[in-house]
Amino acid sequence: AFKVTERTIDKDGQILLVPDIEFETYYTSLPVPASTVIALYRDHGTSEQFHSEIKSELDLERLPSGKFTTNDLVLHLGLFAYNLLRLIGQESLKTDDAPLRKNVKRRRIRTVIQNLITLASKLVYHGRQWKLKLHKHNRWLPVFERLYYAFY
Known part of the structure; x- marks a missing residue:
């Protein structure tokens, strides 16, 4: 399961010139949808x-x-x-x-x-x-x- 987050504005409200891309990967053997795996890890x-x-x-x-x-x-x-x-x-x-x-x-x-x-x-x-x-x-x-x- 994976989750990709693209940020164009940082936490202080500054608009970014180049977007910040964050990629999260979860390896699991659970037979559930990816959204459930991400919610469990969160x-x-x-x-x-x-x-x-x-x-x-x-x-x-x-x-x-x-x-x-x-x-x-x-x-x-x-x-x-x-x-x-x-x-x-x-x-x-x-x-x-x-x-x-x-x-x-x-x-x-x-x-x-x-x-x-x-x-x-x-x-x-x-x-x-x-x-x-x-x-x-x-x-x-x-x-x-x-x-x-x-x-x-």
């Missing part, structure tokens, strides 16, 4: 970002054991936690009640952990019932309540 940066989040933000860069089965279990549990955090992050973006500075399409795992998982709270046993007390003036409380009832 999207590889997104998977790199997800891989980076798993390694750095969930601290799975070094696996804890020399045994394959133990590391396999840790990696599976880490991926389960990662998928849950991604689900919480995507669900939190469905309405605009989150105190965000700008509109985003996805929330990073670190942000979900900081804003929604490490919410200051107190577990209280009163009247033969366990209750989770949250500060009523917390900016993330409406989002937390909405997510609680969405997954309850």
Whole structure:
């Protein structure tokens, strides 16, 4: 698969005297059209970002054991936690009640952990019932309540 790009204007708006021609070649054994192969290669940066989040933000860069089965279990549990955090992050973006500075399409795992998982709270046993007390003036409380009832 290949892609040819001809530019007559550079990124600063300067008109070029001789056009700039860029040629990209992709060798693959996938039985899909060339446009699909080009789209897959264009999207590889997104998977790199997800891989980076798993390694750095969930601290799975070094696996804890020399045994394959133990590391396999840790990696599976880490991926389960990662998928849950991604689900919480995507669900939190469905309405605009989150105190965000700008509109985003996805929330990073670190942000979900900081804003929604490490919410200051107190577990209280009163009247033969366990209750989770949250500060009523917390900016993330409406989002937390909405997510609680969405997954309850």
